[in-house]
Amino acid sequence: MKTHPDVTEQIDAVPIDGSKPLIITDADEVLVQFITGLDSYLQEQGLYLDLQSFAITGNVKRQSDHVAVDADVVQENLQAFFEHRTAHLPAVPGAAEALQSLSERAQIIVLSNVPLDQKDARIEGLQRIGVDYPVIANIGLKGAAIRDMTAHMDAPIFFLDDIPHNIDSAAEHADHVHRIHFVADPRLARLIDQADGAHTRIDDWPAVHDYIHQKIDESGH
Numbered sequence: 001m002k003t004h005p006d007v008t009e010q011i012d013a014v015p016i017d018g019s020k021p022l023i024i025t026d027a028d029e030v031l032v033q034f035i036t037g038l039d040s041y042l043q044e045q046g047l048y049l050d051l052q053s054f055a056i057t058g059n060v061k062r063q064s065d066h067v068a069v070d071a072d073v074v075q076e077n078l079q080a081f082f083e084h085r086t087a088h089l090p091a092v093p094g095a096a097e098a099l100q101s102l103s104e105r106a107q108i109i110v111l112s113n114v115p116l117d118q119k120d121a122r123i124e125g126l127q128r129i130g131v132d133y134p135v136i137a138n139i140g141l142k143g144a145a146i147r148d149m150t151a152h153m154d155a156p157i158f159f160l161d162d163i164p165h166n167i168d169s170a171a172e173h174a175d176h177v178h179r180i181h182f183v184a185d186p187r188l189a190r191l192i193d194q195a196d197g198a199h200t201r202i203d204d205w206p207a208v209h210d211y212i213h214q215k216i217d218e219s220g221h
């Protein structure tokens with residue numbers, strides 16, 4: 001699997017110390033509350049999110065008649081949501097504090113599938129909640145990007161994401177990376193089991209904080 005050139009360019013621009021632990025974290029539903037933000041945006045459009053499965057499409061309904069809207073309407077609303085709300089999403093509780101503590105011994109990079117033209121808004125939104133680390137706007141599954149970022153590493157690497165396909169992609173292409181399946185939103189969390197490719201499933205930051213510190217302790221770094 002090849003990494004998209006737009007992603008490679010961003011990876012090359014972020015210096016990574018091969019001898020220092022690295023935490024690669026997703027943003028939506030790990031650092032920021034995507035579902036809560038999306039639902040509140042949809043409510044303003046006369047729609048709402050009725051999460052019956054681990055998907056957006058099919059679960060967006062009209063307030064007037066409770067009928068699910070078509071995939072193209074969902075896409076339009078998602079695009080508008082990303083455009084208007086990426087810089088203003090609520091924080092996942094404890095994320096900033098945990099990363100602040102972990103940053104004393106680990107490098108931190110945010111690997112988000114935010115559209116490239118909204119990368120600046122993502123950075124702004126993360127800074128607003130106290131998460132100020134390099135951001136890479138990925139395209140597609142994340143395994144190849146993680147492989148490329150970590151090929152030269154000789155220290156523990158951790159990856160957090162809510163989407164099982166991304167965890168499994170990391171397992172396939174970057175098996176040396178410790179994979180934490182993290183789903184912040186409780187509505188979403190109950191719909192999804194631990195990804196096959198994950199080492200563990202943890203849905204809250206204080207627990208992730210303790211877990212990663214312990215793993216780094218064990219590694220001797």
Ligand SMILES: [Mg+2]
Binds near residue numbers: 029030162163
């Ligand atoms: Mg996510």
